[in-house]
Amino acid sequence: MAIQRTLSIIKPDAIAKNVIGDIIRRFEENGLSIIAMKMTHLSAAEAGRFYAVHAERPFYKDLCTFMSSGPILAMCLEGKNAIALNRQLMGATNPKEAEEGTIRADHADSIDANAVHGSDSEENAAIEINFFFSDLDIHSRS
Numbered sequence: 278m279a280i281q282r283t284l285s286i287i288k289p290d291a292i293a294k295n296v297i298g299d300i301i302r303r304f305e306e307n308g309l310s311i312i313a314m315k316m317t318h319l320s321a322a323e324a325g326r327f328y329a330v331h332a333e334r335p336f337y338k339d340l341c342t343f344m345s346s347g348p349i350l351a352m353c354l355e356g357k358n359a360i361a362l363n364r365q366l367m368g369a370t371n372p373k374e375a376e377e378g379t380i381r382a383d384h385a386d387s388i389d390a391n392a393v394h395g396s397d398s399e400e401n402a403a404i405e406i407n408f409f410f411s412d413l414d415i416h417s418r419s
């Protein structure tokens with residue numbers, strides 16, 4: 278499997294719980310390298326642009342309110358099969374369905390406040406990485 282890049286976000290709920298280190302440890306222990314990192318606090322409009330693919334979903338407004346409720350940590354992860362591997366480490370969207378030992382099983386409280394975001398395809402990873410980072414911010418280690 279080729280080396281891929283994916284976007285990870287530690288969401289406001291997990292930042293508030295002070296579990297950044299625990300989440301990053303899981304990435305590094307599973308062969309993913311952080312090649313760009315930024316703490317930021319999105320406005321609701323910026324969160325809306327990031328989640329534009331969900332604009333028609335009933336939960337869109339709540340999602341934008343939540344994602345702009347506090348600081349987040351955006352990261353570009355790089356490694357073998359990075360997109361699927363990150364999704365596996367995250368666990369299911371609804372923490373009640375997330376496999377034991379996943380980030381969401383351990384740190385998420387609800388389907389709204391579910392600790393982390395991860396890109397779901399190569400196409401979306403490229404768009405999402407570009408949303409937060411310029412080429413100058415990214416330091417490949419592959």
Ligand code: IDP
Pocket residue numbers: 331336340369370388389390391393394395397
């Ligand atoms: P993902 O984050 O696992 O990729 P998506 O389906 O892409 O899940 O949804 C994006 C985000 O929108 C989720 O992480 C979650 O915070 C929120 N969300 C998804 N489905 C629901 C829902 O049914 N109710 C409330 N929020 C939802």
Ligand code: MG
Pocket residue numbers: 395396397
């Ligand atoms: Mg998604």
